[in-house]
Amino acid sequence: MIEVDVLVAEIGSTTTLVNAFKGLGTPCPEFVGQGLAPTTVLQGDVTVGLEGAVKDLEKRLGKAVKWKRMMATSSAAGGxxxxxxxxxxxxxxxxxxxxxxxxxxxxxxxxxxxxxxxxxxxxxxxxxxxxxxxxxxxxxxxxxxxxxxxxxxxxxxxxxxxxxxxxxxxxxxxxxxxxxxxxxxxxxxxxxxxxxxxxxxxxxxxxxxxxxxxxAPGMEKIRTMVDGPIVPTPGAVMMAALLLKEDIGDLIVVDVGGATTDVHSVTEGSEEINRILIAPEPAAKRTVEGDLGVYVNRYNVVEVLGFEEARKKFGDNLSHALEVQPPVPKNQDEVWLAEFLTEIAAVTAVNRHAGGIKHLYGPTGRYTVAEGKDLTGVKWIIGTGGALTRLPGGRRILEKIRSKTTGKKLLPGEDARVLIDRDYIMASTGVLSKEYPDDAIKLLKKSLRINDVRTD
The missing domain is CATH 3.40.50.2300 (Response regulator)
Known part of the structure; x- marks a missing residue:
């Protein structure tokens, strides 16, 4: 049997996963492992899926798991x-x-x-x-x-x-x-x-x-297993992003999912842009693109480019590939399509999240204003969620977000560094930070493989 300090459940609309952590409160907190199972909110009892995720974790570890506490994030029951x-x-x-x-x-x-x-x-x-x-x-x-x-x-x-x-x-x-x-x-x-x-x-x-x-429907029994905090999953990601920003500097987090794509940014922007902003922007901002998902909304993602343009880039078999694409790609062709869709979704979502420069004309001639979120001061571009953490091309995809020119969109510059949440624990560390902030930042930096990277 493996004894862990905290088990964090992420109860999604379709999938429930659990992340196990031990050594909390010590100099070396540890991520033990992850298990997942289908969410059972529609069956009226979410604990069935939660128990399934725990069993999957035990199967992967080859041992029973005993925990002292369970915390949770949730986007089930409609979020x-x-x-x-x-x-x-x-x-x-x-x-x-x-x-x-x-x-x-x-x-x-x-x-x-x-x-x-x-x-x-x-x-x-x-x-x-x-x-x-x-x-x-x-x-x-x-x-x-x-x-x-x-x-x-x-x-x-x-x-x-x-x-x-x-x-x-x-x-x-x-x-x-x-x-x-x-x-x-x-x-x-x-x-x-x-x-x-x-x-x-x-x-x-x-x-x-x-x-x-x-x-909420299907969530009535959640407290029979979860005795710690329950936080909305996107809110937990934002909590982790805020914590990380204090440690490593301005950042954005991109989470491409099956139905939606979320972008979180934590940056005050540059003084130059702030002087010409026509309306204030929050330091911490989240946008969610409900039409950009690599499974449920895969046809919408293709329409961002236009089907003919997408077919030229992907290949003549695009229609058939879209028709048979599963939620989780299993062979190389399915991985290629998933990466193609993820790149479109990620780049489009960040462009929508970012503000821009406008030139206006008045009695004294042309003047320049800025509107929306300024990402030019961002030092780090972070990928989390199933697509960007599990597909082999996640890093390459996020590198496409960087702007090589000082154009009208206020995007991160060429010097922004890309990090991947390799252990897929960003939301879990967010809820963990409510009670274990020091451990949460250590675990998250381990997942991002950032301990040996200079942050100045």
Missing amino acids: LKMTVHGLVYDMTAKAAKEAALGAGAVLHMMTAGFLSQSDLEKIRKIKPNIILLAGGVDYGEKKTVIENARKIAEHCPDIPVIYAGNVAAREEVAEIFSGKNRVFFVENVYPRIDELNVEPARRVIQQVFEEHIVV
């Missing part, structure tokens, strides 16, 4: 479903969106201004885990956020609400939700013009998720 509602799209609504995505949410709806009857009907159909309500800078306009609170309390009772709006409206909002919705008050996500403050909301979103994920 962390949220709707966000602000006052002005480019200000409070956008700030609320950044907070939700950075916490690992699946954003199903975003509105600005007064909620309409059709908006409320959509919220009821979505049945979000959490509603994020924002609106107004501190001590500014508060009529809209108060009216939206009344409508949510009347039409969507019992859904937890996080209020991250005008501090001057808190008392009225608290009274409105009293006895109807559980409400959590955090600092305003947009307290002053051109100032984002999304971290307090992110932290509370994850706390509320942990409380409510156990009542």
Whole structure:
């Protein structure tokens, strides 16, 4: 029997995996191994898949595994479903969106201004885990956020609400939700013009998720096995990215999956670009591309290039290859197609995540502005997730992200270094960092093979 300190489960929509760690609290924490099995959320009991992943781990190790604690990340049962509602799209609504995505949410709806009857009907159909309500800078306009609170309390009772709006409206909002919705008050996500403050909301979103994920369909029994924190999987990746940035510098993390592609960036950007930004950007930003997945959305990925262009690059058998491609490639032809799709998805997702330079014309002539996330200061490009960590061409694919010229897109430069999460433990180290931050960073750097790489 092997005794481990912590077993971290990653409960996905289709696959559940477990990562075992021992030696926590010592100078040399160790990643012991990984097991996986199909997720059983649709069968109404996620612990069946979790037990299957543990059995797979034991089979790979050749011994039974005993653990002291189990933690978890989850994107099962639809993940962390949220709707966000602000006052002005480019200000409070956008700030609320950044907070939700950075916490690992699946954003199903975003509105600005007064909620309409059709908006409320959509919220009821979505049945979000959490509603994020924002609106107004501190001590500014508060009529809209108060009216939206009344409508949510009347039409969507019992859904937890996080209020991250005008501090001057808190008392009225608290009274409105009293006895109807559980409400959590955090600092305003947009307290002053051109100032984002999304971290307090992110932290509370994850706390509320942990409380409510156990009542999602198929997740009721999760606490019978998991006695530690439960974090949204994308949120756990962001936690790991934030921890790593403090150690090695500005970075982006690319996670290409079967259905979506996530990009996380942790960088303040360059002073030169910050001076000409037309709207503030968060230091830690996540975007999710719902159309870029190498299995479920493989046809959408091909359409990014256009089918004929893709066929020229891949070969005349592209149609047949797409038709028979399995979720996990098993032979060389399937690996080639998976790498082809992964490259398109990764490069496209990072280009969408990155901001750009614009030239505008006014009374005094042409002037230059920047819009969106500046990645030019990024030192590290990190690949995680099944595709980039398991395909042999992961490093080559991520090298395509680097920009060789100072063009209009604010992409990482040629000197950015590529790292691969070889042990596929980034999300696990994120949730582990809640209680074992020193061990988490050591384990993650081992997985990235960075201990012998200069970081200055």
